[in-house]
Amino acid sequence: MSEQAVQLNRVSKKFGSVVAVNDVSLSIADGEFFSLLGPSGCGKTTTLRLIAGFELPTRGEVYIGQDLQGETPPYRRPVNTVFQNYALFPHMTISRNVGFGLEMRKLPRDEIQRRVSEALDMVQLPGMGERKPSQLSGGQQQRVALARALVNQPKVLLLDEPLGALDLKLRKAMQLELKALQHRIGITFVYVTHDQEEALTMSDRIAVMNGGRVLQIGTPEEIYERPANRFVADFIGETNFLEGQVTAGRPGEATVQVEDSLTIPVSADKAVGKRDVVTVAIRPEKISLHAEPPDDRAVAGVIEEVIYTGTDTRYLVRIGEQTIVTVRQQNVGVGEGASFLKGASIYLHWRLQSARLLTA
Amino acid sequence: MKTIGVRRERRKTSWVGRLLTVHGIAGYLFLYLPIVVLVVFSFNASRYASAWRGFTLDWYVSMLQDQALASAVKNTLIVAGSSTLISTVFGTMVALAMERYRFRGKLAFDALLYLPIIIPDIAMAVMLLLFFILARLRLGLVTIIISHVAFNISFVAVVVRARLAYFDMSLEEAAQDLYADEWQTFWRVTLPLIMPGILGGALMAFTLSIDDFVITFFTSGPGSTTLPLRIYSLVKLGVTPEINALSSLMLLISMALVMLSLLLQKGGGGGIEIV
Ligand SMILES: Nc1ncnc2c1ncn2[C@@H]1O[C@H](COP(=O)(O)OP(=O)(O)O)[C@@H](O)[C@H]1O
Ligand SMILES: [Mg+2]
Numbered sequence: 001m002s003e004q005a006v007q008l009n010r011v012s013k014k015f016g017s018v019v020a021v022n023d024v025s026l027s028i029a030d031g032e033f034f035s036l037l038g039p040s041g042c043g044k045t046t047t048l049r050l051i052a053g054f055e056l057p058t059r060g061e062v063y064i065g066q067d068l069q070g071e072t073p074p075y076r077r078p079v080n081t082v083f084q085n086y087a088l089f090p091h092m093t094i095s096r097n098v099g100f101g102l103e104m105r106k107l108p109r110d111e112i113q114r115r116v117s118e119a120l121d122m123v124q125l126p127g128m129g130e131r132k133p134s135q136l137s138g139g140q141q142q143r144v145a146l147a148r149a150l151v152n153q154p155k156v157l158l159l160d161e162p163l164g165a166l167d168l169k170l171r172k173a174m175q176l177e178l179k180a181l182q183h184r185i186g187i188t189f190v191y192v193t194h195d196q197e198e199a200l201t202m203s204d205r206i207a208v209m210n211g212g213r214v215l216q217i218g219t220p221e222e223i224y225e226r227p228a229n230r231f232v233a234d235f236i237g238e239t240n241f242l243e244g245q246v247t248a249g250r251p252g253e254a255t256v257q258v259e260d261s262l263t264i265p266v267s268a269d270k271a272v273g274k275r276d277v278v279t280v281a282i283r284p285e286k287i288s289l290h291a292e293p294p295d296d297r298a299v300a301g302v303i304e305e306v307i308y309t310g311t312d313t314r315y316l317v318r319i320g321e322q323t324i325v326t327v328r329q330q331n332v333g334v335g336e337g338a339s340f341l342k343g344a345s346i347y348l349h350w351r352l353q354s355a356r357l358l359t360a
Numbered sequence: 361m362k363t364i365g366v367r368r369e370r371r372k373t374s375w376v377g378r379l380l381t382v383h384g385i386a387g388y389l390f391l392y393l394p395i396v397v398l399v400v401f402s403f404n405a406s407r408y409a410s411a412w413r414g415f416t417l418d419w420y421v422s423m424l425q426d427q428a429l430a431s432a433v434k435n436t437l438i439v440a441g442s443s444t445l446i447s448t449v450f451g452t453m454v455a456l457a458m459e460r461y462r463f464r465g466k467l468a469f470d471a472l473l474y475l476p477i478i479i480p481d482i483a484m485a486v487m488l489l490l491f492f493i494l495a496r497l498r499l500g501l502v503t504i505i506i507s508h509v510a511f512n513i514s515f516v517a518v519v520v521r522a523r524l525a526y527f528d529m530s531l532e533e534a535a536q537d538l539y540a541d542e543w544q545t546f547w548r549v550t551l552p553l554i555m556p557g558i559l560g561g562a563l564m565a566f567t568l569s570i571d572d573f574v575i576t577f578f579t580s581g582p583g584s585t586t587l588p589l590r591i592y593s594l595v596k597l598g599v600t601p602e603i604n605a606l607s608s609l610m611l612l613i614s615m616a617l618v619m620l621s622l623l624l625q626k627g628g629g630g631g632i633e634i635v
Contacts, residue, residue, distance in 0.1 A: 054533055073536065074536040075537070076539075079537075087528065087534035089534070090531075090553070091553060100540070100548075101538035104539040148538070149537075
């Protein structure tokens with residue numbers, strides 16, 4: 001984790017009046033699995049294409065390793081791409097596809113042959129070399145695209161939603177396989193996805209993007225547990241948002257009035273002043289339900305709805321007059337049904353640091 | 361109620377349908393009967409078209425021994441071969457430019473590209489003739505070739521563009537991602553993938569060139585008689601069975617070329633590897 005593999009320095013990209021990438025700075029370490037995560041149209045692909053050299057920045061600098069890229073064309077950059085639609089050459093065999101980069105770099109024929117067959121072994125497609133891309137399944141084509149990029153031993157591998165076209169089960173399997181592969185070969189991966197679960201599963205670090213901007217960069221845990229703002233908290237996982245006014249605050253802890261007769265305890269990293277209007281974010285699984293109040297910070301509520309979803313049960317609980325929060329409890333036992341029934345009066349409890357104050 | 365309505369409806373359509381079928385058959389007869397007659401009489405042992413006197417290949421044999429005809433065939437092949445080659449290269453380049461680049465007045469160029477396909481042969485022929493006279497070019501094989509290139513470029517460009525419209529640009533990016541520069545990308549990826557379209561366009565150009573009469577007639581000079589011109593001058597003296605034989609043969613060749621062209625345009629999905 002010593003050297004940097006990729007660095008973007010205040011990079012912007014405009015297409016006419018559309019700002020696809022807006023003042024993005026990031027630094028990706030050597031050997032890191034780095035994800036760009038965000039909703040469709042937020043500028044992930046454009047960011048990746050700026051690194052690959054298919055687009056040139058309107059403003060800002062792109063470094064690969066220590067080298068400023070400037071207007072370096074794609075074919076002179078030490079990176080390779082796994083395209084979203086795979087982009088395998090339909091008129092070439094699998095072997096020719098995988099060997100294309102080595103051939104362009106004028107490597108000796110026997111070395112190309114050896115490395116191509118090694119690459120096909122690595123992605124578990126041995127002996128498929130003589131087929132044409134159209135004779136392979138989607139999952140197999142995906143592996144060929146991966147082999148075709150990795151055979152060149154690039155400094156950085158760029159992947160644009162590589163698993164997007166696969167069905168759920170295959171996608172899950174490939175996620176783990178890709179992660180293991182990356183760990184084994186130690187090449188830096190820059191991975192684009194709009195699937196937050198995928199990003200959390202695979203990444204060392206994630207950059208969450210929206211509207212062309214990077215909103216937060218952090219480990220999956222940081223992003224999930226300490227979202228920087230409301231968008232990140234909302235996009236990653238499920239969150240209850242409560243809006244209110246600060247009524248009391250001391251270092252580390254504050255009280256927020258959500259309704260006339262409803263105040264809740266929250267943690268406060270930053271200093272908050274009395275009467276500040278704030279948003280509180282609480283994850284559904286961080287809230288526990290109790291028949292009796294466990295301490296004086298518990299909040300009373302009434303269960304409005306009980307939804308069984310297999311691995312857990314979701315309770316919609318009304319607190320105060322009209323505030324509804326979602327609570328999730330794992331179904332630990334077998335056939336025991338929900339712990340609480342619809343209409344029951346209960347108490348909600350959470351650790352102070354689970355209720356986070358958000359600014360935006 | 362409902363069933364009755366349906367039945368009445370069906371009876372009406374079947375009546376209309378029958379009329380349409382009859383019309384269709386009549387139309388096809390009108391189109392193809394002369395061709396069938398031509399082909400049949402090219403095998404007729406009688407010199408006169410009035411009656412069938414048994415099967416013979418004599419007309420084909422005597423046709424092949426005709427010296428003037430042989431020279432016309434040679435001219436036709438020279439014209440078709442060179443005009444196809446030139447128009448395929450330029451037509452492909454035009455198609456690539458039109459499909460890939462945005463430039464000022466592109467729409468006008470687009471319309472101009474279709475013009476040689478749309479305007480009447482006779483207008484094009486007169487224009488070309490005027491041009492050659494103004495340019496003081498001696499009419500002959502060269503002027504015919506230039507004229508054929510003039511209309512064939514459009515046909516080739518249109519066919520190749522149709523192929524390019526389906527071209528997946530990410531394939532070119534993939535090549536560049538794998539260290540191929542622009543030139544290598546063109547030769548290794550772009551050209552092989554549009555090759556079926558180019559060959560289809562070339563075959564079409566070849567066919568059009570072999571068949572062309574009007575434009576060739578206006579732009580030819582002494583000693584540059586092509587096959588259609590030769591047939592025309594023979595027909596003026598009366599239709600002989602040799603002409604039937606010759607026309608049948610040309611029909612066969614044209615049809616084969618067009619079929620091949622269509623096959624290449626439709627199939628060849630994967631492209632053709634060159635190097
Ligand atoms: N070549 C282009 N021309 C014009 N607009 C573009 C181009 N590429 C991307 N955009 C626009 O830039 C924005 C970001 O696109 P993209 O990077 O593809 O987003 P993502 O990959 O996150 O879905 C979108 O609004 C998109 O319409
Ligand atoms: Mg995208």
